[in-house]
Amino acid sequence: MSSTLFEMAESPDKGTTNGEAENGQEQALPSPPWQRVPGRSSRRRRDPLTREAIVATALRVLDRDGLDGFSMRRVAEELDTGAASLYWHVGSKDGLLDLVLEEVIGEQVDEVPDPDPERWQEQFKQVARVMRQTIQRHRDIVEISIGRVPMGPNALGLTERVLAILRAGGVPDELAVQSYLLMFSVVNGFTMDEGGYEAEVATGAPPLEESAEMVGGYLASLPADQFSNLTEVADHFANPDQDARFELLLDLFVEGLARRSEAS
Amino acid sequence: MSSTLFEMAESPDKGTTNGEAENGQEQALPSPPWQRVPGRSSRRRRDPLTREAIVATALRVLDRDGLDGFSMRRVAEELDTGAASLYWHVGSKDGLLDLVLEEVIGEQVDEVPDPDPERWQEQFKQVARVMRQTIQRHRDIVEISIGRVPMGPNALGLTERVLAILRAGGVPDELAVQSYLLMFSVVNGFTMDEGGYEAEVATGAPPLEESAEMVGGYLASLPADQFSNLTEVADHFANPDQDARFELLLDLFVEGLARRSEAS
DNA sequence: GTTTGAACTCGAACAGCGTTCTAGCACGAA
DNA sequence: TTCGTGCTAGAACGCTGTTCGAGTTCAAAC
Numbered sequence: 004m005s006s007t008l009f010e011m012a013e014s015p016d017k018g019t020t021n022g023e024a025e026n027g028q029e030q031a032l033p034s035p036p037w038q039r040v041p042g043r044s045s046r047r048r049r050d051p052l053t054r055e056a057i058v059a060t061a062l063r064v065l066d067r068d069g070l071d072g073f074s075m076r077r078v079a080e081e082l083d084t085g086a087a088s089l090y091w092h093v094g095s096k097d098g099l100l101d102l103v104l105e106e107v108i109g110e111q112v113d114e115v116p117d118p119d120p121e122r123w124q125e126q127f128k129q130v131a132r133v134m135r136q137t138i139q140r141h142r143d144i145v146e147i148s149i150g151r152v153p154m155g156p157n158a159l160g161l162t163e164r165v166l167a168i169l170r171a172g173g174v175p176d177e178l179a180v181q182s183y184l185l186m187f188s189v190v191n192g193f194t195m196d197e198g199g200y201e202a203e204v205a206t207g208a209p210p211l212e213e214s215a216e217m218v219g220g221y222l223a224s225l226p227a228d229q230f231s232n233l234t235e236v237a238d239h240f241a242n243p244d245q246d247a248r249f250e251l252l253l254d255l256f257v258e259g260l261a262r263r264s265e266a267s
Numbered sequence: 268m269s270s271t272l273f274e275m276a277e278s279p280d281k282g283t284t285n286g287e288a289e290n291g292q293e294q295a296l297p298s299p300p301w302q303r304v305p306g307r308s309s310r311r312r313r314d315p316l317t318r319e320a321i322v323a324t325a326l327r328v329l330d331r332d333g334l335d336g337f338s339m340r341r342v343a344e345e346l347d348t349g350a351a352s353l354y355w356h357v358g359s360k361d362g363l364l365d366l367v368l369e370e371v372i373g374e375q376v377d378e379v380p381d382p383d384p385e386r387w388q389e390q391f392k393q394v395a396r397v398m399r400q401t402i403q404r405h406r407d408i409v410e411i412s413i414g415r416v417p418m419g420p421n422a423l424g425l426t427e428r429v430l431a432i433l434r435a436g437g438v439p440d441e442l443a444v445q446s447y448l449l450m451f452s453v454v455n456g457f458t459m460d461e462g463g464y465e466a467e468v469a470t471g472a473p474p475l476e477e478s479a480e481m482v483g484g485y486l487a488s489l490p491a492d493q494f495s496n497l498t499e500v501a502d503h504f505a506n507p508d509q510d511a512r513f514e515l516l517l518d519l520f521v522e523g524l525a526r527r528s529e530a531s
Numbered sequence: 532g533t534t535t536g537a538a539c540t541c542g543a544a545c546a547g548c549g550t551t552c553t554a555g556c557a558c559g560a561a
Numbered sequence: 562t563t564c565g566t567g568c569t570a571g572a573a574c575g576c577t578g579t580t581c582g583a584g585t586t587c588a589a590a591c
Contacts, residue, residue: 051539051540052539052540074576074577074578075577075578075579076576076577076578079541084540084541085540085541085542086577086578086579087540087541087542087543087579087580087581088539088540088541090578090579091538091539091540092539095578095579096577096578096579145413146410146413149409149410149459152482154482154485159486159497162497163493163494163495163496163497166496166497166500167496170496170500176499176500176503177500177503179500179503180500180503180504181503181511181512184460184507185457185512185515187460188453188456188457188459188460188461189452189453189456189457189516190456191456191459191460192452192453192454192455192456192457192459193449193452193453193456195413195452195455195456195459196448196451196452196455218416218418221418222423225423229427230423231427232431232434233423233426233427233430235440236434236440236441236443236444239440239441239444239445240444243448247445248445248448248449251445251449252449252453254523255519255520255523255524256519256520256523259518259520259522259523260519315567315568315569316568316569338547338548339548339549339550340547340548340549348569348570349569349570349571350548350549350550350570351550351551351552351569351570351571351572352568352569352570354549354550354551355567355568355569359549359550360548360549360550
């Protein structure tokens with residue numbers, strides 16, 4: 004939609020499949036206007052599709068409709084074209100999602116600071132926070148990233164810049180690689196489960212607070228003889244401070260990393 | 268959706284409104300044999316479907332064909348019935364996957380050791396290893412677990428038993444809850460990315476070793492002026508000892524946890 | 532100026548999907 | 562014998578990813 008607000012006359016429907024017969028020889032003639040396909044007079048678009056436009060639109064659709072609502076037809080519709088047209092540029096739905104992932108990774112690259120050896124621990128944590136924010140901005144990106152090994156220029160650039168921080172801080176090479184990979188996984192895992200409390204549809208989507216409270220209440224109501232631990236700590240489940248938990252994770256992680264780094 | 272709380276008795280939902288017959292009387296007749304359904308002579312199965320059998324079959328199909336190849340029709344076919352029959356027992360595909368997840372969680376419950384206060388750190392690590400093994404046994408279970416909050420009896424039992432270990436070890440309640448949730452996320456994240464190097468189809472599925480080597484070679488071949496860090500540590504990417512990385516993660520995690528636990 | 536071929540568009544169709552509808556069967560209770 | 566209820570399952574609906582191939586345009590070659 005949009006982009007071409009009113010663009011000549013486009014009557015949406017009407018099959019009119021041009022059922023000419025098997026008669027004589029006149030097919031070289033330009034067909035008279037009344038039997039042309041009504042919708043689109045020219046097969047050539049006014050602004051041609053590009054891979055970039057498709058990826059950008061796909062990401063928009065993904066954020067708006069979620070992965071369940073994401074389909075090639077929907078993306079095509081948004082670009083005012085047919086689904087088949089996308090396939091020349093992106094190969095497949097899977098290929099398109101590869102590109103979308105690369106695009107999202109690209110959003111993070113510029114946010115990684117230049118290395119400052121004195122502050123490498125804080126900088127490393129900062130990278131993790133950027134990752135978390137990016138994932139939160141694109142709700143289904145973790146699901147998409149499963150099973151994909153991003154190796155595009157953006158992914159390489161991100162890796163390069165994070166490694167720069169760690170090595171500048173004196174982290175030994177192998178440990179730097181290990182912790183980079185670990186950090187990636189760990190942030191993915193954390194942020195993936197983070198959205199778990201959100202409802203999917205209807206019910207007004209209990210805004211993460213009521214829902215958690217309900218969970219806590221439910222846990223507290225369990226039979227205490229069978230679930231003594233659960234019932235006793237139920238209120239801690241009811242107040243899930245995600246930011247605090249994330250920072251705890253980073254602290255554990257970087258603290259141990261620093262200790263091992265110094266011990267070498 | 269999802270939810271999957273206790274679920275008490277049978278019959279998920281379904282009004283089964285069963286519109287009454289408003290016509291005459293002829294529907295009681297058995298239809299003559301030549302106009303019966305050809306395939307199946309009796310509408311009643313010899314061994315009736317059960318929810319348990321459906322879940323078990325679904326898990327088998329999932330492990331064999333992957334989440335992409337998983338469909339209600341395939342599960343039904345495996346049970347020698349039609350897809351529509353499943354819906355009476357499990358409500359929807361999503362509901363079936365809820366049950367599958369609960370089933371997989373159930374596999375872990377019995378592997379969690381009884382608490383031994385002296386060895387809580389090792390026991391906690393052991394739980395994480397069991398989780399990892401379970402996830403590896405069911406390749407797409409992480410993807411399924413996204414967005415689901417398992418609250419069935421198995422999930423509750425697992426939480427209860429792990430909390431018992433932590434609290435017996437003297438970990439303060441809030442920290443115990445936080446670290447249980449963290450550990451869950453973190454193991455999920457780690458194991459999710461772990462399978463990433465596997466190819467999907469054809470090409471003989473490079474057995475994770477060649478592939479990693481190829482990755483390392485590719486990284487080493489990048490322009491050194493632009494990717495100085497990446498090229499210098501490329502060989503560490505080529506030898507990804509996943510087990511060692513997992514143990515590193517556990518060490519970092521539990522070590523920091525123990526320190527905070529003692530400081531209270 | 533014509534021909535040719537590559538780049539690109541996209542309607543139509545195919546197989547498969549999740550789900551619903553509804554007719555039908557079997558069996559315990561009335 | 563007659564129900565009603567639990568359960569099975571074919572048919573159909575609307576949707577999906579993907580392919581096919583005819584169509585269009587444009588630039589370079591003749």
